[in-house]
Amino acid sequence: MSTVPSSLIPADDEARLRALERYQLLDARSEKVLDDVVAAAARLFHVSNAMLSVVEGDTVLLKAPYNLPVDIERIPRGQSLCSATILQDETAVFEDLNQASAPSVDISLLQQLGLGFYAGHNLRTPDGHNIGSLCLYDGPPRQFSPAERGLLGILAGLTMRLLELRRVLGAHAGTTAVLWDFVYRAIGEQLARLLELAERVGPKGTSVQLTPRRPRKPPPLWASSTSLWRLLCGAPEPRHPEARTFAAFPCL
Template identity: 40%
Template sequence: MLTTPPTLLPADETARLHSLHSYNIVESLQEDVFDELVALLANLFRLPIAYVGLMEADQLSFKAAYGVPRQPAHPRASSLCALVVRHSRVVVYQDLAEAPQNSLDASAIQNSLAYQVRFYAGAPLRMPDHRTIGTLCLAGPQPREFSPAEQQLLEATAEIVSHAIAVRSHCRNSLNDRRWLEIRTQARDELYALGALVRYLSARYGSSTPVPEEILQPVMRRLRDLRTILQDYD
């Protein structure tokens, strides 16, 4: 296995890994709430690929993926998600083919281009202890502008994914898998409703990119309902 260069590691790497492993979610089975969420994002942003990635010491594992099969882990050093975790902030490449490369991102950019990925946007999964355990990402084969409003919505959705992971862990640690199933079902049903809203708004306002505010604002408001389902249990 390739070792991740120290320059790609955040200052809190040891504590970050401890946080990740405390949630017992790496290599877990697929769960519909995460699958539905990445499907919603791909449709909302008109992109073919969306996924939830969990960053281990030397590899990126996938909790959920849309547009590609659920893949085996990728080497951390060749993943753009490593930069999201390194900086604990949103990272956007509107056109990887035109992006200047440096010692931190050259390998990841070249690897992405080899897979015909030209656009990438990733937001950190920042947990209640403020550690970044992974990413919520969008990708596509064409260059694409990504507006500040789109970035805000991606960040808000990443916060919801982080909440869901924390709630899942809380329920499972208290031996209350039934409660997690109930919460997961409520959240999944809310995502179904959000998907219907996105389809309606897209039919009304068109499928241009960046996604217009007329679509983003109602979706952002509806995300508050999803957050409410989770907020009492994290």
């Protein structure tokens, strides 16, 4: 019998767990691409800890942990703020865990670890299931601006695209290693640019002046595997399928 508080279980939990199985994330093996993305998030937001959380039936897997103060692979679902994060569409933020926390979540472990700040955004599948979150932790309480919340949401979306690509490549076991090497090299430059941005942002969420730009809805990237071309390279896809070879990618 599950010990997870009913208030932390979304209505679609059974379908959500079935969706989670497709991504084959339920182990704690290190994967360099995911490790680097999480490390970049920690540096970008100037926080001490970050990770991907994977919300299972009764536990939460800590995937690609960055600088966590203890070596923990899983924690009970009722002790993870990420269990509450998957219940909403917006970025979940608790600027001071000494003053407020999510209902039904036991934060005693976080308090024991001296963590007073949390921010997390859903990892949402193309069919609408929240399987986990990209989350940030820090010791002292701190403010988290609307711009930072939006940026964390963008980064979580990019992470989910990477997980979707990982799932698709996993269906082709014979070539997965080669394809992952290609993907990692392709996104390496983008991660470097992200870290350059991190150096320009003040510590602990100091605001920076950015030129306002009208928001635009990005085109869907799940329609076909060839959308990888635009995702990684930002270039138009060739008209002829035979031109879509690894050697032809302009970003390599």
